[in-house]
Amino acid sequence: MKDRLLPYWLLIPxxxxxxxxxxxxxxxxxxxxxxxxxxxxxxxPGGFVGVxxxxxxxxxxxxxxxxxxxxxxxxxxxxxxxxxxxxxxxLLRRKGRMHTFTRIILILPFAMSPALIGVSYRFMFNPEFGxxxxxxxxxxxxxxxxxxxxxxxxxxxxxxxxDVWHWAPYMTFMCLGGxxxxxxxxxxxxxxxxxxxxxxxxxxxLPQMKGVLLVTAVLKTIFALKMFDQVxxxxxxxxxxxxxxxxxxxxxxxxxWYDMGYASALAWILTAIMMVISIWYVRMLLSERKMATA
Amino acid sequence: MAxxxxxxxEKKYGNFLAVPKQSLTIVDGEFLVLLGPSGCGKTTTxxxxxxxxxxxxxxxxxxxxxxxxxxxxxRDIAMVxxxxxxxxxxxxxxxxxxxxxxxGMAKADRAARVQETAEKxxxxxxxxxxxxELSGGQRQRVALARAIVRKPRIFLMDExxxxxxxxxxxxxxxxxxxLHHELGVTTVYVTHDQMEAMTLASRVAVMREGRIVxxxxxxxxxxEPADLFVAGFIGSPSMNLIEGAIRxxxxxxxxxxLPVTVSDRDDVVLGVRPEDLEIIQRDEAPIQxxxxxxELTGDSTLVTLRTGKAxxxxxxxxxxxxxxxxxxxxxxxxxxRIHLFDRTSGQRxxxxxxxxxxx
Numbered sequence: 001m002k003d004r005l006l007p008y009w010l011l012i013p014x015x016x017x018x019x020x021x022x023x024x025x026x027x028x029x030x031x032x033x034x035x036x037x038x039x040x041x042x043x044x045p046g047g048f049v050g051v052x053x054x055x056x057x058x059x060x061x062x063x064x065x066x067x068x069x070x071x072x073x074x075x076x077x078x079x080x081x082x083x084x085x086x087x088x089x090x091l092l093r094r095k096g097r098m099h100t101f102t103r104i105i106l107i108l109p110f111a112m113s114p115a116l117i118g119v120s121y122r123f124m125f126n127p128e129f130g131x132x133x134x135x136x137x138x139x140x141x142x143x144x145x146x147x148x149x150x151x152x153x154x155x156x157x158x159x160x161x162x163d164v165w166h167w168a169p170y171m172t173f174m175c176l177g178g179x180x181x182x183x184x185x186x187x188x189x190x191x192x193x194x195x196x197x198x199x200x201x202x203x204x205x206l207p208q209m210k211g212v213l214l215v216t217a218v219l220k221t222i223f224a225l226k227m228f229d230q231v232x233x234x235x236x237x238x239x240x241x242x243x244x245x246x247x248x249x250x251x252x253x254x255x256x257w258y259d260m261g262y263a264s265a266l267a268w269i270l271t272a273i274m275m276v277i278s279i280w281y282v283r284m285l286l287s288e289r290k291m292a293t294a
Numbered sequence: 295m296a297x298x299x300x301x302x303x304e305k306k307y308g309n310f311l312a313v314p315k316q317s318l319t320i321v322d323g324e325f326l327v328l329l330g331p332s333g334c335g336k337t338t339t340x341x342x343x344x345x346x347x348x349x350x351x352x353x354x355x356x357x358x359x360x361x362x363x364x365x366x367x368x369r370d371i372a373m374v375x376x377x378x379x380x381x382x383x384x385x386x387x388x389x390x391x392x393x394x395x396x397x398g399m400a401k402a403d404r405a406a407r408v409q410e411t412a413e414k415x416x417x418x419x420x421x422x423x424x425x426x427e428l429s430g431g432q433r434q435r436v437a438l439a440r441a442i443v444r445k446p447r448i449f450l451m452d453e454x455x456x457x458x459x460x461x462x463x464x465x466x467x468x469x470x471x472x473l474h475h476e477l478g479v480t481t482v483y484v485t486h487d488q489m490e491a492m493t494l495a496s497r498v499a500v501m502r503e504g505r506i507v508x509x510x511x512x513x514x515x516x517x518e519p520a521d522l523f524v525a526g527f528i529g530s531p532s533m534n535l536i537e538g539a540i541r542x543x544x545x546x547x548x549x550x551x552l553p554v555t556v557s558d559r560d561d562v563v564l565g566v567r568p569e570d571l572e573i574i575q576r577d578e579a580p581i582q583x584x585x586x587x588x589e590l591t592g593d594s595t596l597v598t599l600r601t602g603k604a605x606x607x608x609x610x611x612x613x614x615x616x617x618x619x620x621x622x623x624x625x626x627x628x629x630x631r632i633h634l635f636d637r638t639s640g641q642r643x644x645x646x647x648x649x650x651x652x653x
Contacts, residue, residue: 183377183379185375185376185377185378185379186379186380186381186382188346188366188373188375188379189373189375189379189380189381189440190381190392191346191365191366191367192344192345192346192366192367192371192372192373193367193372193392193393193396193440193444194367194393194396194397195367195392195396199396204381207381207383208382208383210383
């Protein structure tokens with residue numbers, strides 16, 4: 001009897017911690033999303049307002065802008081990261097001293113804190129003394145003095161660039177792992193059968209990488225949906241609201257304008273989007289598993 | 295169909311010499327087996343023929359053309375891999391069709407060819423499955439079909455049966471042999487299984503440390519091994535090898551004295567196959583010792599005796615019975631071959647070595 005209960009006793013500490021740090025805040029924010037709570041006026045959550053907070057989101061321009069900004073950011077950064085990571089992995093998968101060395105230094109961008117990356121790039125793109133701004137100006141004199149982060153499109157491009165720079169190495173490692181699990185024979189068989197290098201990549205390697213690329217894409221999508229740190233340190237959401245991502249907007253609503261009810265509702269919308277993507281991904285992956293070789 | 299000639303080919307990986315300089319001619323239509331333990335360079339040699347591995351020096355000629363610098367696809371070869379190398383994302387049909395598609399064959403012709411090939415290897419019912427839905431033997435057939443569908447000049451097979459269970463291996467072996475007979479395509483086959491080599495090959499090249507130590511018909515490899523390595527490698531159970539010396543026309547070791555027709559010398563290894571020995575009940579037998587083990591194999595019993603440090607195995611009748619440690623006597627059967635090797639060099643002594651005497 002005692003022995004049968006022991007596993008549950010052992011689970012309790014972990015369960016309590018998860019309950020206190022994850023389940024409770026989640027539930028609390030979910031409940032808050034249906035209440036009115038202006039921190040500037042009341043210390044405790046106010047009355048229930050039904051789905052008003054959610055309805056507000058549907059008609060508010062700040063939210064719609066952040067949704068649009070996030071969509072552009074997610075699509076471009078996920079696509080670029082995946083293409084670059086896969087290409088790098090194909091280049092780096094062979095064994096050799098240079099390959100190993102490159103793989104090692106590739107970890108560095110990923111090891112850097114996103115907030116620090118934002119600050120660094122902000123300096124590097126400073127038109128007065130930024131090394132990248134100066135470098136680009138030296139190669140293309142017409143771009144000398146471009147106010148990189150003051151232009152809405154350029155600021156977005158740089159935000160995407162820093163994110164790709166940060167994530168591509170890690171995704172490269174995921175792709176390298178995937179490539180290592182592809183039997184070398186399929187590639188050699190294709191070569192003997194008469195396939196060109198390009199055809200081997202697109203006809204033989206990539207189809208077998210489908211599962212790994214799916215995982216990578218979904219992880220990257222979720223990370224990109226949460227984009228916050230670099231927005232704060234690189235662009236501050238600007239110029240104007242041109243780089244205000246959803247996570248950044250939620251933060252502003254909650255901790256700048258102190259509208260906790262609305263912020264909670266927005267956070268749950270973000271969560272719902274991520275949940276839909278995750279479920280879709282698990283489904284895709286399960287059907288992929290069924291097809292994969294033993 | 296074509297002849298393959300390897301002329302002074304050599305393969306180095308950095309400072310490691312995988313295959314030292316050597317030559318080999320594979321005759322048109324031949325089934326040549328490269329046989330050897332793992333790491334002996336047999337797969338490297340085959341991959342050099344395929345073009346999957348560069349050669350450090352030397353020349354490879356296929357049908358008289360130098361193919362050193364040609365990529366695999368321009369060598370008109372087909373290859374069957376140990377792990378099959380099937381494309382997991384394609385159906386069986388697409389797998390078999392792929393080489394034809396890459397060579398730009400028209401769709402209707404392709405379909406006909408795939409059908410014809412699939413029937414040949416009895417896959418026609420499985421064409422729309424994926425490799426993951428097939429058994430090992432079926433996957434092997436797909437790999438074979440993909441190789442033969444293009445009608446290449448040369449087949450290369452890298453341990454194609456080693457992933458199959460023992461029973462299936464024997465069936466597939468027969469199918470391979472039949473297929474070679476039917477198609478008559480020059481085939482190079484890599485294996486470490488001497489049984490596969492013996493049963494399939496027109497000629498066997500036994501390799502060791504990158505070198506071909508003997509190139510001969512299976513029959514001659516069995517009856518006249520060129521050195522101790524081949525002698526020990528071919529045959530199951532393997533040949534008895536006994537160290538000793540020749541004195542006055544008699545090979546002598548502890549418990550062993552066999553008359554031979556080689557002049558006196560030291561450091562000799564005598565080799566005799568278990569199936570060439572019989573158990574006798576006389577005291578003055580050429581091989582004497584105490585019974586060490588009895589192993590019934592079904593159709594016969596392997597009888598092992600020990601004398602000094604050596605143990606000698608003989609294939610006896612299935613109903614043979616005796617007590618362990620009882621005195622035991624073997625003699626070569628009349629007219630069988632006794633092999634002698636130099637202990638230091640390992641080389642066979644006297645090509646036409648001593649005949650076993652009727653004991």
